[in-house]
Amino acid sequence: MKDLKMNAEVISVFPNKIRIVVDNLEEFKLKDESLKVGSYLRVADNENSILIAIIENFSIEVNDEGIRDYIIEATPLGLIKDGEFIRGGDTIAIPPKKVEPATRSDIEKIYNESIELSRQFIFSRLSSNKEIKIPVDGNKFFNKHISIIGSTGSGKSHTVATIIQKAVEAKLGEFSLNNSHIIIFDIHSEYKSAFPNANIINIDNLILPYWLLNSEELEEILLDTGERDNYNQSSIFRTLVTENKKKYNPSHEKIFYDTPVFFDINEIVNAIINFKNETENAKCSGRYMINDRTYSLLADGKTNDESGIKLTNEERIKKYFEKELTFFPTKAQSITRGDYADGTLDKFSIRLQSKVSDKRLDFLFGDKSKSIKFEEILKKLMGYCEELLSNVTVIDLSGIPFEVLSITVSLISRMLFEYGYYYKRLRCRRNPDEKINNDVPILMVYEEAHKYVPRSELSKYRSSQKAIERIAKEGRKYGVTLLLASQRPSEISETIFSQCNNFIAMRLTNPNDQGYVKKLLPDTLGNLIDKMPSLSAGEALLIGESIILPSIVHIDKCKLPPSSNDIPYWDLWNEEWKNINLVEIKSEWYK
Ligand SMILES: Nc1ncnc2c1ncn2[C@@H]1O[C@H](COP(=O)(O)OP(=O)(O)OP(=O)(O)O)[C@@H](O)[C@H]1O
Ligand SMILES: [Mg+2]
Known part of the structure; x- marks a missing residue:
């Protein structure tokens, strides 16, 4: 009988690796599903434990009899014991009995059962099987700082848009606006198109009093x-x-x-x-x-x-x-x-x-900043204006003169942090048993974070660094979370980066940045991290407390994209010569 000689067999078990030899790959594979680096395997033992492992590499060896053996190396992710998935955990009893590719329902079970349904926040699918939705624990995801890193064009801005669009849509009841509060520092004017109903603040309507x-x-x-x-x-x-x-x-x-x-x-x-x-x-x-x-x-x-x-x-x-x-x-x-x-x-x-008297600094020193009230500024920044209540506030920084960019970001960040701080104080004074420090928690999104919180001692960055570092260190308690997106993780202040608990690591090609990211992530990830340079646009390694397993996922497409799409050069260059009105551009420039 065929079973006398097992088709696939575990030949070695290490704490962080198992080796499997397969003699007939066609029989081993699941019907209609291909086997890839990144696919999941289930390894059973005699004691009702199932080890779930992810394929790391694959090779062919020819044995003494001239027969081909297929060798698969896989990294263990965790155990299914009594029907429940435990990340890491003990390894299985030796010798393992049976190896098979994990089925879709095995994998779904791991992801779905790990998080209560009402807490599941879903914005991506498993890269190796797009039908499998990957939930994160929404509470853990937004309560700890989030970092999105990746080279240019890897899909960071689209990921920010997807996450926020989904957060704003989520509702536990019949109402038009949910209680999400997101403030985006938008340095390239990208997000207006992704959030047409947002409270848009730009140089023309921003009032930030110097005092x-x-x-x-x-x-x-x-x-x-x-x-x-x-x-x-x-x-x-x-x-x-x-x-x-x-x-x-x-x-x-x-x-x-x-x-x-x-x-x-x-x-x-x-x-x-x-x-x-x-x-x-x-x-x-x-x-x-x-x-x-x-x-x-x-x-x-x-x-x-x-x-x-x-x-x-x-x-x-x-x-x-x-x-x-x-x-x-x-x-x-x-x-x-x-x-x-x-x-x-x-x-x-x-x-x-x-x-x-500088016209460009009118938003700071102009007449309006003398008469505006503190609470009016906060209302505007938080989307609480009477005429427009809004979950998302986009602060378009593109018109802010460079020399005051850092203090603009710092002042806004500080005000929002202090809102959380004093709101907690007020709530706790009103009710000494208060468990929830802030029932209107906010998320602050910094695109191109290395521009505000670089690893640099230069005084021009000092104020924004200080303000954002404070949120990184203390914001969690007061309901103020950071989402930092950056192309250059190695250039971001370490204090801030090391406080992030949820990472969305997209394609990253610079070796310095890769090395830096590797250092910050847990070592148990094995080769998953080596995939970083080869991810496609929209693919990411999702790691952190909010997800049961570090996973390579594909981020869902956003409904309305930010205006950061790749420019179709070749198509455009193949069209007829276009004239441009440089005078018009100049007047925009000197506005
Ligand atoms: N989830 C996704 N699925 C498919 N395509 C995507 C996805 N995310 C992004 N892309 C594509 O990748 C391209 C770049 O995306 P995006 O502008 O978000 O990159 P970025 O990392 O923000 O780049 P930069 O650092 O230059 O701002 C876009 O053309 C977009 O259409
Ligand atoms: Mg971007």
């Missing part, structure tokens, strides 16, 4: 770092900002430089100009030679002890806020330059004026 910037962010835009007189600049700037905040918020008991309350930036500009031009009575310090007709100056232009206006330091600052004053010029012996009028503030003053 919400923290000290580091403010100084990053306004101060000239690396200049020798920097200390003078920052110390006077700090004093003025603090005083101005006090002036506008008299009811606040304690106001510091960093307190996030209103101050008037134009008054700071006035004061800096006045300090830089200030002159003082040489004979009597504290008398400032302001030319506003209340002075007394001797007929010969000299001063006496009564010349100028006597002001305390506080009065002086208050007066300097009001407007740009004129001062009497310095005169040998009788009028001297003021404390700060030694030229060290000249450049700073020009820089400050040009920044504050």
Whole structure:
């Protein structure tokens, strides 16, 4: 009988590998299904355990009798014991009894039974068998940070779109909007097309008041770092900002430089100009030679002890806020330059004026940012505007001047993190037994994350790095999760990357990046990871706590794609010469 000599036999068992010899491949295969690297096998023992393994490689050996043997090496993934799949687990009892390709229902059982139906979030199918849907545990997936990595064109943006579209559609009841809240930082203006109903924020309607910037962010835009007189600049700037905040918020008991309350930036500009031009009575310090007709100056232009206006330091600052004053010029012996009028503030003053009046920075320093209320900004960022409630907010960063990109991202990220932080505090105060810290949790999506959180010490990245690192470290507790997409994982800050728990690793060709990703992932993955360079567009290695097994999947196509499709060069080049209107492009450029 045929069974006397088994067709397929396990010839060795190692902790992380099994070797199988097959003498008739046709008989071994399941009907209508081909056997591939990546296909699943089931290996049974005498004790009712079934080991599920994934084929790693395949070779042919010719034995002494000149007969061909097919050798399959496979990596064990886990055990089905008493009908339940356990990842990893003990290996099977030796010797194994029977090897067969796993059936579709074996595989479906593993994926489906691992996660309760109501928690299943499905956005991909098994790559080796597209009929098998791969669920992830929706709670675990969104509660831990997610990282999507892959070379250009591997399908990251489409994956982001698929995930978000499916999350927004999911509903446990009859209502039009579910309770998902997603904010996308869209650096290439790609996502408007994928989310036509989204709350779209761009340079034309973004209002981010300068007075919400923290000290580091403010100084990053306004101060000239690396200049020798920097200390003078920052110390006077700090004093003025603090005083101005006090002036506008008299009811606040304690106001510091960093307190996030209103101050008037134009008054700071006035004061800096006045300090830089200030002159003082040489004979009597504290008398400032302001030319506003209340002075007394001797007929010969000299001063006496009564010349100028006597002001305390506080009065002086208050007066300097009001407007740009004129001062009497310095005169040998009788009028001297003021404390700060030694030229060290000249450049700073020009820089400050040009920044504050820069049309491109209107979203920060313009009139609207003076009148907008804190809660209005948060509502806008979170899709809670009265006229449009929206699950998805797309923040189109393409028009934001490069020099303020980092602080824009940092300010928005910080505000949303703090929303989570204070909401938790409020909830826990209201109900000390509160189990759910935040019942409106949010997902923040950073496309091209290496641009905001690079592994770099450069000061221009510091603010966004800090803000996003904080979310990476603490966001989980407050209902603020990150989704980072990047082409260059090796260039992303390690602090952030190492906090990610769910990885969607798409085709990755750069060896540096591959090496870096390998280091971060568990070693039990064996050769799965070596598939990374050969994945096709839309294929990914899905790894993490939310999925029962690391799996090579094909991400479902999104309903509406982001505008990042490959450009059909060859088709276009084969068409007739097209004219382009460069003047029109220029006016878009200089808008
Ligand atoms: N799940 C998928 N199934 C089929 N094709 C896909 C899938 N995902 C992406 N593609 C195709 O791959 C191409 C590139 O996709 P995408 O723009 O998402 O890549 P990307 O990784 O974001 O690239 P970049 O890093 O340059 O932004 C697109 O033309 C898209 O049609
Ligand atoms: Mg992309």
